[in-house]
Amino acid sequence: MTSVAIVGSGFTGFECARRLSRLARKHNAPVDISIISPVDYMLYTPLLPDVAGGLVDARFVTVPLANTLNGVRTVRGRVDGVDFDGHTLTYTDPENRTRELSWDRLVLTPGSVTRLFDIPGLAECARGLKSTAEAVYLRDHLLEQLELANIDDDEKRIRGRRTVVVVGASYSGTELVVQLQALAETAGKQMGFDPAEVKFILLDLAEQVMPEVGEKLGEAVQRVLRKRGVDVRLGVTLKEVHPDHVVLSDDSCIDTRTVAWVTGVTGAPLIEKLGLPTERGRLKVQPDLQVPGHPDVFSAGDAAAVPDLTQPGKITPPTAQHAIRQGKVLARNVAASLGYGKPKQYKHRNMGLVVDLGPHYAVANPLNVQLSGYAAKFVTRMYHLYAMPRFVNRWAVSLAYLTDVFFDRSVVSVGLSTQDDARFSTSEGIPLPKAD
Numbered sequence: 001m002t003s004v005a006i007v008g009s010g011f012t013g014f015e016c017a018r019r020l021s022r023l024a025r026k027h028n029a030p031v032d033i034s035i036i037s038p039v040d041y042m043l044y045t046p047l048l049p050d051v052a053g054g055l056v057d058a059r060f061v062t063v064p065l066a067n068t069l070n071g072v073r074t075v076r077g078r079v080d081g082v083d084f085d086g087h088t089l090t091y092t093d094p095e096n097r098t099r100e101l102s103w104d105r106l107v108l109t110p111g112s113v114t115r116l117f118d119i120p121g122l123a124e125c126a127r128g129l130k131s132t133a134e135a136v137y138l139r140d141h142l143l144e145q146l147e148l149a150n151i152d153d154d155e156k157r158i159r160g161r162r163t164v165v166v167v168g169a170s171y172s173g174t175e176l177v178v179q180l181q182a183l184a185e186t187a188g189k190q191m192g193f194d195p196a197e198v199k200f201i202l203l204d205l206a207e208q209v210m211p212e213v214g215e216k217l218g219e220a221v222q223r224v225l226r227k228r229g230v231d232v233r234l235g236v237t238l239k240e241v242h243p244d245h246v247v248l249s250d251d252s253c254i255d256t257r258t259v260a261w262v263t264g265v266t267g268a269p270l271i272e273k274l275g276l277p278t279e280r281g282r283l284k285v286q287p288d289l290q291v292p293g294h295p296d297v298f299s300a301g302d303a304a305a306v307p308d309l310t311q312p313g314k315i316t317p318p319t320a321q322h323a324i325r326q327g328k329v330l331a332r333n334v335a336a337s338l339g340y341g342k343p344k345q346y347k348h349r350n351m352g353l354v355v356d357l358g359p360h361y362a363v364a365n366p367l368n369v370q371l372s373g374y375a376a377k378f379v380t381r382m383y384h385l386y387a388m389p390r391f392v393n394r395w396a397v398s399l400a401y402l403t404d405v406f407f408d409r410s411v412v413s414v415g416l417s418t419q420d421d422a423r424f425s426t427s428e429g430i431p432l433p434k435a436d
């Protein structure tokens with residue numbers, strides 16, 4: 001029996017496992033496929049801002065591996081190292097035991113983690129948006145601060161509790177700020193304060209909001225944000241983060257107790273440990289997704305620097321769109337390496353982006369057609385429902401959207417994710433050298 005070990009259950013690993021097991025069944029091939037991941041689900045990250053905003057439940061955006069990956073063995077654990085000569089890997093299981101697994105083919109898809117900078121207080125006081133723990137924490141934390149502000153008697157403290165700073169004005173940061181604003185709006189109505197008193201500040205070093213959707217749509221988004229009262233500050237970032245205030249790179253100071261850091265990602269920490277060539281923190285691979293010099297090892301998705309054959313000299317951006325398609329090519333090429341079918345090179349033209357901007361607004365550029373407003377909202381929601389790889393999740397998310405049409409979102413902090421659970425180190429597995 002030939003064994004294939006897939007590291008990571010994100011978009012890429014999940015899609016690779018699903019396709020590979022189908023190919024194995026089709027060819028009646030004796031292949032033992034394992035997927036190793038610290039979590040037992042595939043996280044549909046594009047809806048994390050909706051989770052943070054209390055619109056969608058965290059469970060609805062997690063696709064369970066059990067029951068969706070037929071013929072694939074799921075192993076719960078975080079891979080710590082790979083012995084390429086001995087064809088083994090070591091991982092830490094949920095009970096902190098070190099275990100070993102041997103493989104004939106290895107697929108490295110551990111994805112990415114939030115890119116942190118050496119900003120004093122950042123890892124301690126800010127939280128990201130890459131995991132369910134972080135999204136749930138942001139929702140609960142904001143509601144808690146609004147509740148505390150309601151009974152506080154110190155003006156400066158109240159201001160800090162009612163100020164949210166989101167750093168990173170690309171699509172995920174922008175979606176987050178509008179979802180948190182929608183949550184605060186409902187909280188204001190239900191808790192009896194003026195929602196306009198809650199200030200939202202969106203920062204970015206870049207000079208444009210959402211450069212991914214082009215200048216025209218980016219400007220439209222900026223107009224909508226400003227109309228809704230979001231204070232968009234471009235060309236600045238954080239200089240220091242403290243529990244009750246931040247200092248910006250222009251030396252201005254903002255009282256706040258809620259800081260979300262959504263400025264981009266870098267390859268998972270495992271990639272650095274492998275001792276193989278990388279490009280911008282991502283593992284170098286060939287266009288057929290094989291790791292150079294290791295014919296039995298493959299990689300793709302956010303963790304890999306996949307050459308973009310549609311734009312020579314560039315690598316594909318870290319998006320779900322590429323991750324899913326690369327997962328399919330991985331499955332095909334791993335099967336081909338075992339003698340079933342022919343390999344192919346990864347080549348995919350960008351199909352555009354959909355960005356949900358909260359109540360009544362979205363922007364999208366499917367196949368380069370620029371859409372905004374209700375048309376984009378429809379395309380965006382339909383796209384997510386189509387892209388989600390499980391009917392039950394689609395059903396649950398559709399019901400959440402429908403509920404939102406008729407009822408206010410629930411203003412409730414369930415308390416499932418603590419400040420510690422949502423740390424970059426705990427929730428994303430980022431090793432933090434300094435005391436955290």
Ligand SMILES: Cc1cc2nc3c(=O)[nH]c(=O)nc-3n(C[C@H](O)[C@H](O)[C@H](O)COP(=O)(O)OP(=O)(O)OC[C@H]3O[C@@H](n4cnc5c(N)ncnc54)[C@H](O)[C@@H]3O)c2cc1C
Pocket residue numbers: 007008009010011012013036037038039041043045046047048049077078079080109110111112113129130172268270300301302303318319320321322323354429
């Ligand atoms: C908030 C947010 C919104 C987004 N919205 C969009 C969008 O609208 N459209 C779009 O195209 N893209 C979007 N993206 C980007 C998209 O989520 C990523 O490109 C995609 O998740 C990459 O898939 P992946 O499988 O390579 O990695 P990931 O999804 O990061 O999955 C990696 C997997 O590997 C596991 N893992 C990590 N380390 C180890 C280890 N050492 N051992 C074992 N397992 C490990 C992780 O637990 C995870 O299961 C968004 C991302 C975020 C954070």
